Amino acid sequence: MAVTIRDVAKASGVHVSTVSRAFSAPHLVNPDTRTRVLAVADDLGYRPNRAARALTTGRTHNLGLIVADIADPFFPPLIKAAQAQARARDYHVFVADTDENPQVEEELIQTLSKQVDGVLLCSPRLSGKTIERLHEEVPFVVVNRRLRGMPTVLMDVGEGARLAVQHLTGLGHRRIALVSGPGGSWIGKRMREAVAGIGGLDLVLLGPCPPTEEGGQAVAADVVASRVTGVLACNDLVALGLIEGLYERGVRVPEDISVIGVDDIVPARLNRPRLTTIAMPTAAAGRMAVDLLLQSVDDGDSATVATLQTSLVVRDSTGEAPS
Structure with a gap:
């Protein structure tokens, strides 16, 4: 026969309502009691009826x-x-x-x-x-x-963007492109605000572009035409696509143009060259x-x-x- 909430209560030495709260409102149950109730429920193979509980508590969980x-x-x-x-x-x-x-x-x-x-x-x-x-x-x-x-x-992508641009300026880069993602993106806005006030920087704004590898490849021509030596892309996918687009045009990374992404996704660590990025x-x-x-x-x-x-x-x- 199926294990009921009463079986769990009896085995745990608590009232049925305590078992119910252990599942539906755990913050109302003493942590040690809840741990004991959940352990007993697991041992007995009890699983609460979520639909019935939703009717009782008004919560779907x-x-x-x-x-x-x-x-x-x-x-x-x-x-x-x-x-x-x-x-x-x-x-x-x-x-x-x-x-x-x-x-x-x-x-x-x-x-x-x-x-x-x-x-x-x-x-x-x-x-x-x-x-x-x-x-x-x-x-x-x-x-x-x-x-x-x-x-x-x-x-805090704004702080990350500042660190990225300061890294580039520390390497001697003065003309740097910021490649933005979708129009109206909050992250893109924060990145622009964060780097706009950095002194001695000739900032070129490019985009918006789709936040994909294809978007990065498509913006490569604009990056080359802008005559920048460093690029901060809106995410790693755009940065990786950009690197591919630059190589197709005979532009080397990082010898000719340095590229930084945002996110630190797994492909950023596996791509060659491995991508400098803002870890989120x-x-x-x-x-x-x-x-x-x-x-x-x-x-x-x-x-x-x-x-x-x-x-x-x-x-x-x-x-x-x-x-």
Whole structure:
């Protein structure tokens, strides 16, 4: 016969309501008691009926996670970390991909809002007003986009961009291109703001371009025509595509032009030359976003803004400026 919640309560020496709270509201249960109850439940093979619990508590114990492009290597570490953090809190995660399309993003939010307790929006492309309107339907946490009055997890790409440009100027580069991604990108805006005030720098703005390898290859002609000696790309995929596009035009990296990316994805470490890049704390952002979202679900909306530090990883794609 199937194991019931009463069997778990009896074996744990607690009331049935304590077992229920151990699964549905763990923050209301003494940590030692919850650990004992969960261990007993696991030993007995008990699995709570999520549908019945949703009717009782009004909670689905599901979260939505919407990313701009699931094929971008930047997102899987964030998704994996968010899923693990949610699972530890007895939540499941539904992952959806917008393919950089704001209309699809809005449709996904409206669909998921009926099935989840909250939504994680990663690098959203929607306007701020639209996000604020949709936020009235379901709790949000936004990753890598600053929206007033909404819980947010940011990765300090501005500081990373400053470190990257200072690295290039330290190597003698003075004319440097900043290749931006999609129009209206919060990350692109922060990078421009961060490097605009660096003294002695001739900054060339290129883009916007698709945040893909193809986008990087396409912008290579503009990079060559701009006569820069260093480039900071909006992400690693664009940087890797740019390097390929430069080689096709007989331009060597880093001998002729130095290239820096953003994200520190796995291909950045395997490509030749290995890519100098701004490392983004994606896994930490995924975990923190889940924690902030569940805090909003439990306690109501907050305007908490958590900022995670980035770092510059110097590899082989940057070198001294050509004489």
